[in-house]
Amino acid sequence: MSDQALNTVGKSELRRDGLSHVTGKTQYVDDIQFPDMLYLKMVRSPLHHARILGIDFSEAEKVPGFVRAFTYKDVPKNLYTILCLIGVGPDEEPVLAEKEVLYKGEQIAAVVAQSEEAAIEAAARVKVDLEELPAVFDVEEALKPGAPILKPWGTNYFVYEGHHCRRVRYGNIEQGFAQADYIVEGCYEPKPIEHAPLETTGCIAKPEANGRITVYTNTQALYFSMDNTALILNVPFNKLHFVGGTVGGGFGGKVDVIVEPIAALAAMHTGHPVKYLYTREEEFHVSSTRVAYRIYFKDGVSKDGHIVARQVTSYADSGAYNRHTPYAVTKHAANISGPYDIPNVHIDAHCVYTNRVPTSAMRGFGVTSASFATELQIDKIARKLGMDPFEIRLINAYRNGDMRPYQKVVGDATLVEVIQAAAGMAHHPLSERFQAMNSWDRANSPARPEPVSAEKRS
Amino acid sequence: MAKLKGTGISSVNYPTGMNLGGDPTQALIHMTTTGTFVISLASCDLGQGLKTVLAQIGAETLGVPFENVLIDTGDTDTGPHCMGTFASRTTHRAGNAIIMAAQEARKTMLEIAADELEARPEDMETDGQGFVRVKGSPDRKIHLVNLALAGHFKYGKTVAGRGIFFKPNLGIDPETGKMDPDSTEAHACVMAEVEVDTETGEVKVLKLQSVYEIGRQVNPKLVEGQIKGGSVMGLGHALYESTEPYYPSPEHRPGGFFEYILPLAPDVPEMEIRVLEYPSADGPYGVKGFGEMTANAPIPAIVNAINNALGTEISTHPVTPEIVLQALDAKQSKS
Amino acid sequence: MASKIVTFTLNGRETEVMVKPLTTLAKALREKLGFTATKCGCYEGNCGSCTVIVNGEPVLSCILPVEEVEGQNVLTLEGITPAEGLHPLQQAFHENFAIQCGFCSPGMLMVSKALLDKNPHPTQAEVAEAISGNLCRCTGYDPIIAAVLQVAAGSNGNQGGSHE
Numbered sequence: 001m002s003d004q005a006l007n008t009v010g011k012s013e014l015r016r017d018g019l020s021h022v023t024g025k026t027q028y029v030d031d032i033q034f035p036d037m038l039y040l041k042m043v044r045s046p047l048h049h050a051r052i053l054g055i056d057f058s059e060a061e062k063v064p065g066f067v068r069a070f071t072y073k074d075v076p077k078n079l080y081t082i083l084c085l086i087g088v089g090p091d092e093e094p095v096l097a098e099k100e101v102l103y104k105g106e107q108i109a110a111v112v113a114q115s116e117e118a119a120i121e122a123a124a125r126v127k128v129d130l131e132e133l134p135a136v137f138d139v140e141e142a143l144k145p146g147a148p149i150l151k152p153w154g155t156n157y158f159v160y161e162g163h164h165c166r167r168v169r170y171g172n173i174e175q176g177f178a179q180a181d182y183i184v185e186g187c188y189e190p191k192p193i194e195h196a197p198l199e200t201t202g203c204i205a206k207p208e209a210n211g212r213i214t215v216y217t218n219t220q221a222l223y224f225s226m227d228n229t230a231l232i233l234n235v236p237f238n239k240l241h242f243v244g245g246t247v248g249g250g251f252g253g254k255v256d257v258i259v260e261p262i263a264a265l266a267a268m269h270t271g272h273p274v275k276y277l278y279t280r281e282e283e284f285h286v287s288s289t290r291v292a293y294r295i296y297f298k299d300g301v302s303k304d305g306h307i308v309a310r311q312v313t314s315y316a317d318s319g320a321y322n323r324h325t326p327y328a329v330t331k332h333a334a335n336i337s338g339p340y341d342i343p344n345v346h347i348d349a350h351c352v353y354t355n356r357v358p359t360s361a362m363r364g365f366g367v368t369s370a371s372f373a374t375e376l377q378i379d380k381i382a383r384k385l386g387m388d389p390f391e392i393r394l395i396n397a398y399r400n401g402d403m404r405p406y407q408k409v410v411g412d413a414t415l416v417e418v419i420q421a422a423a424g425m426a427h428h429p430l431s432e433r434f435q436a437m438n439s440w441d442r443a444n445s446p447a448r449p450e451p452v453s454a455e456k457r458s
Numbered sequence: 459m460a461k462l463k464g465t466g467i468s469s470v471n472y473p474t475g476m477n478l479g480g481d482p483t484q485a486l487i488h489m490t491t492t493g494t495f496v497i498s499l500a501s502c503d504l505g506q507g508l509k510t511v512l513a514q515i516g517a518e519t520l521g522v523p524f525e526n527v528l529i530d531t532g533d534t535d536t537g538p539h540c541m542g543t544f545a546s547r548t549t550h551r552a553g554n555a556i557i558m559a560a561q562e563a564r565k566t567m568l569e570i571a572a573d574e575l576e577a578r579p580e581d582m583e584t585d586g587q588g589f590v591r592v593k594g595s596p597d598r599k600i601h602l603v604n605l606a607l608a609g610h611f612k613y614g615k616t617v618a619g620r621g622i623f624f625k626p627n628l629g630i631d632p633e634t635g636k637m638d639p640d641s642t643e644a645h646a647c648v649m650a651e652v653e654v655d656t657e658t659g660e661v662k663v664l665k666l667q668s669v670y671e672i673g674r675q676v677n678p679k680l681v682e683g684q685i686k687g688g689s690v691m692g693l694g695h696a697l698y699e700s701t702e703p704y705y706p707s708p709e710h711r712p713g714g715f716f717e718y719i720l721p722l723a724p725d726v727p728e729m730e731i732r733v734l735e736y737p738s739a740d741g742p743y744g745v746k747g748f749g750e751m752t753a754n755a756p757i758p759a760i761v762n763a764i765n766n767a768l769g770t771e772i773s774t775h776p777v778t779p780e781i782v783l784q785a786l787d788a789k790q791s792k793s
Numbered sequence: 794m795a796s797k798i799v800t801f802t803l804n805g806r807e808t809e810v811m812v813k814p815l816t817t818l819a820k821a822l823r824e825k826l827g828f829t830a831t832k833c834g835c836y837e838g839n840c841g842s843c844t845v846i847v848n849g850e851p852v853l854s855c856i857l858p859v860e861e862v863e864g865q866n867v868l869t870l871e872g873i874t875p876a877e878g879l880h881p882l883q884q885a886f887h888e889n890f891a892i893q894c895g896f897c898s899p900g901m902l903m904v905s906k907a908l909l910d911k912n913p914h915p916t917q918a919e920v921a922e923a924i925s926g927n928l929c930r931c932t933g934y935d936p937i938i939a940a941v942l943q944v945a946a947g948s949n950g951n952q953g954g955s956h957e
Contacts, residue, residue, distance in 0.1 A: 006518060006743070007517070007518055007521070007523075007586035008514045008517045008518050008523075008524045008586075009514055009515060009518045009674070009676050009743050010674070010675060010676065010677075010678070011514070011677070011678075012677055012678050012679035012680070012890075013510055013513075013514055013524050013677060014510075014887060014888065015507055015509075015510050015680075015887070015890065015892065016507075016509040016510045016513060016529065017503065017509055017510075017895065018886075018887040018890075018892060019879075019887065020895070021886075021887075021892045021895030021898050022879065022883040022884075022886045022887050022892060022895075022898060022902065023830065023870065023871075023874050023879070023883065024829070024830020024831070024832075024869075024870040024871065024874075024898070024899040025830070026895050027829070028832070028896065030832075030833065031823070031829040033824065048708060085479070086479035087479065104708070137706045137707065137708050138706040139706075160632060161630075161632035162632060163632055166635065167632065167633065167634070167635050168634070168635030169633065169634045169635060170634070170635075186773060187773060188773045188774070189705075189773065189774040190757075190774065190775055191700040191701075191702060191703075191705045191774065191775065191776065192700060192701045192702050192705065193695055193699050193700060193701065194699070194701050194712075194718060195930075196699075196715075196718065196720060196928075196930055197894070197896075197930055198832070198834040198840060198842055198894065198896040198897050198928060198929070198930055199832075199834060199894070199896045200834070219502070219542075220502050220504060220542050220543045220544055221502065221540075221541065221542020221543065221544065222500045222502065222532065222533075222534050222537075222540070222542070223500055223534060223539050223540060223541070223542070224541065224542045226534055240534075241533075241534060241535050242533075242534045243532060243533050243534075244502060244532050245500070245501070245502045245503060245531045245532015245533070245537075246502075246503060246532060247502050247503065247504045247505070247543075247894065248505075248832075248834075248894045248895065248896030249504065249505055249893075249894040249896060249930050249931060250502070250504035250505075250543065250544075250894075251504075251691075251930070252544060254504075255542060255544055279836065280713075280714050280715070280834070280835035280836065280837060280839070280840075281713045281714055284701065284711065284712055284713050284714060284717075284718060285711055285713055289701045292702070292705055292706075317706075327476070330630065330637075330639065331473070331476070331639060333635060334473075334635070334637065334639055334640075335471070335473065338470070338471070339469065339470060339471035339643075339645065347635065354706075355708070356702075356708055357701075361544060363688075363691070363749075363750045363753050364472075364750045364751065364753055364754045365544070365545060365750065367470075367472060367473070367750075367751070367754060368695075368750075368753070368754045368757070371468065371470040371751075371754045371755065371757070371758060372754075372757050372758050372761075372775065374470075374758075375468040375469070375470065375758030375759070375762065376758055376761060376762065376765075376773055379466070379758075379762045379765065380771070389466075389467050389762070390467065393467075393469045393647075397469070405635070406635050406636060406637050406639070407634065407635075407636040407637075408637070408638050410643075411642070411643075411739070412642045412643045412644075412673070412736070412738050412739075412746065413643065413645070414645045414671040414734065414736050415469055415471065415645045415647075417645075417671060417734055417736070418469065418645045418646055418647040418669045418670065418671050418734060419469050419647045421647070421669040421732055421734060422467065422469075422647035422648075422649055422667065422668075422669040425649070425667050425669060425730060425732060426465075426649050426667060449736060449737075451734060451735055451736050452674055452735035452736070452737060452744070504894060505893035505894025505895065505931045506893065507893070679890045680890065682890070683890050683893060683931075683932060683936060686932065686933035686935045686936065687893065687930075687931045687932050687933040688933075689933055690932075690933030690934065690935075691930065691933070714835060714837060714839055715835055715839035715840055715928060716837075716839050720928055720930070721933075721934075722925045722928070722934075723920075723921040723922075723924045723925050723927075723934040723937070723938060724918070724921045724922060724925050726921065726933060726934045726935055726938070729933075729935060
């Protein structure tokens with residue numbers, strides 16, 4: 001379609017929620033109040049790895065306003081894994097810890113009280129008898145013999161269809177290295193990061209007269225959270241009603257399903273609305289983070305700057321449980337070759353369990369780490385060869401019609417064009433050879449399309 | 459000791475969507491007798507503005523003004539299934555579902571208009587201003603309100619449509635990793651200019667220049683908002699942010715904003731942005747998902763600029779003053 | 794400890810609230826009085842979302858005991874929103890897309906108003922400094938600074954506001 005034919009697409013229409021945002025009338029979870037609402041606070045593990053010997057609620061029960069406490073025995077299907085909805089398994093994370101805790105801050109018991117203050121006080125008075133166990137924090141240490149084993153299947157890695165890692169195999173890596181003039185190695189280590197949305201994760205679960213539970217939540221995925229909650233509570237899906245869609249910042253931090261199942265359970269058992277909203281400290285100490293990685297590169301490079309072989313061994317720190325990290329590692333494995341055409345690729349990407357707070361989805365899921373590593377590595381190659389950083393990227397940039405290492409034909413490549421435009425913006429001179437390149441210049445490329453001109457539109 | 463300047467670049471791709479069990483999202487559209495179209499969804503607006511861009515996509519396909527389209531989302535009792543807002547997927551997935559639903563609703567809308575205007579449905583067109591008219595005869599037209607009332611009270615017709623985005627899940631070959639995990643790819647090239655104080659180890663990002671190619675911009679100001687916001691988030695990731703500063707040691711976790719450093723307003727560098735548009739064949743109006751990648755590309759550009767300034771081989775982030783000083787020490791002991 | 798009544802002027806109106814000692818102004822506004830435009834992103838004085846104006850000064854309402862505002866003049870976002878239309882800062886935030894998730898917006902608006910009331914023509918650096926105690930994770934601050942500068946450029950020094 002021609003641009004002139006478009007009426008509203010391409011126009012900077014003002015935000016639909018702008019007026020309610022600037023007047024403060026937008027309603028977030030923390031703005032919702034019910035007169036008979038109860039508050040939920042969590043009893044958490046103070047240790048990184050421990051056996052639970054006993055829990056004593058007797059002092060907590062004496063706090064004025066205490067209503068009741070919940071342990072794993074109250075959760076109908078206590079073991080779950082978020083991605084079970086798309087066939088990822090086995091279930092391995094408890095809603096509330098059973099015999100063991102695997103990370104500092106892990107949920108052990110929930111306390112519900114008539115005021116937030118009473119809930120905090122009662123949770124603090126719960127005595128948990130723990131026997132400390134050896135813990136492991138380093139992804140490579142966790143895979144060595146003798147490391148404390150954290151999973152019932154006997155290893156500290158996620159099993160990808162019988163393999164200890166997500167594999168990508170393309171071309172012939174040994175031949176690739178044999179053809180190379182140089183070998184360039186590197187190790188890249190992006191650290192874990194907190195999403196830090198201004199609104200903390202939380203929900204209010206409210207029992208309705210018809211027996212259903214309405215959950216007001218700031219999840220990024222309403223059905224995903226609802227379906228997981230129904231499975232954990234062992235109730236029909238239509239007993240639950242999730243309301244949200246307005247989120248005070250997400251960045252991937254609000255796609256775990258942590259607060260809704262336990263708040264809904266407490267609402268069902270008490271008959272009152274129950275609020276479970278993370279404090280800022282909980283958001284930092286126990287909510288999932290971005291995955292930390294250790295990524296080893298070995299690239300074979302020809303004298304003219306082509307990367308002819310890439311071998312990557314990558315270790316993702318999943319923390320104590322899966323959350324979304326097994327899938328992040330798959331996405332990481334697919335993208336660790338970067339937007340470059342490399343004929344021989346060998347990737348082993350491991351999803352490793354440690355005694356750390358679980359990691360999960362965050363903006364850029366699996367690709368942030370890949371982009372970081374590939375872009376530092378290609379600069380390292382450029383330094384070794386004495387090449388210009390724009391030119392080495394243009395030499396290696398994938399084109400339409402190329403094959404990705406995961407065996408998908410490149411169809412929407414425009415890397416050459418963004419690099420050329422960036423060089424222009426920076427007044428960085430490119431020789432004629434590099435200016436003449438385009439993303440459709442391979443023999444098997446499709447025809448080059450006309451770009452839309454944003455400048456033409458108002 | 460000196461303040462050294464450096465420049466660095468990154469060029470990156472970002473895939474739209476995931477291969478999660480078909481990655482489906484539905485949209486339902488119906489026209490009320492007020493002449494308003496309601497698009498029912500269960501997608502979540504995290505601040506990126508999807509309630510706005512999805513109304514634009516719906517209005518465009520229906521051929522009606524932006525103001526005549528309401529987005530009704532955030533309720534599982536009334537909104538059909540959406541996988542969720544993540545993986546830079548929602549404008550692409552929900553947008554495609556809305557186009558499908560809007561085409562069905564538009565067909566009935568034009569049939570009713572044709573009956574009212576005594577013409578053939580194929581001769582009908584929308585003017586984008588709230589009227590349906592006969593092609594070539596701009597005076598023979600009917601307003602959306604009158605059309606909606608006629609459809610309901612005179613012809614007994616619903617003006618409605620159903621749409622879904624679905625991408626068959628072909629699985630992953632465990633031996634080779636052969637897979638089809640995404641729909642389209644957006645691209646970016648980001649250039650960073652930094653100044654490093656070799657005495658304190660502090661880094662200041664002076665400038666971020668960004669070129670993005672994102673298929674088509676539905677709303678250029680919202681696109682710019684993602685790029686600026688992502689640039690500053692990426693700056694924070696590159697220089698300040700970690701929950702475990704001495705990773706893999708699990709101690710010293712920050713417990714609040716007083717310990718976890720986010721970029722603040724005075725840290726914002728000069729930003730220059732250019733957006734290219736090569737519409738994608740599978741995106742709604744050519745859209746590619748790009749919301750997440752705006753925080754990816756700045757990180758390696760900034761770290762490359764620091765290495766360029768210092769002649770170091772820093773290979774982690776955040777690049778705190780401590781990391782800078784350690785890298786300078788390592789460089790000195792080498793030489 | 795016994796509850797007590799605190800009396801203050803809220804958005805131009807005499808207001809009484811019965812609170813337990815050490816209840817914060819933010820909790821009193823949000824939970825006792827129903828004024829939820831004021832947001833709390835941390836409840837510990839570190840994010841700026843809860844900023845309100847007390848006697849012309851921006852303060853963090855989430856760490857201020859409400860007893861401290863006895864007899865004082867408190868202005869929240871509800872108080873600068875005119876009966877019709879928007880305050881110039883609200884208009885500028887809307888038009889400049891200086892909002893994304895909206896959670897920091899009330900605090901950003903109040904701290905910006907406090908700035909412009911004292912310094913109607915700030916430089917870019919002065920705006921950045923004035924909002925440097927307010928976190929925004931979405932916008933990268935740049936559109937917020939642009940919005941405040943746009944209001945300053947069009948102002949004659951009087952920022953209006955319906956309940957000063």
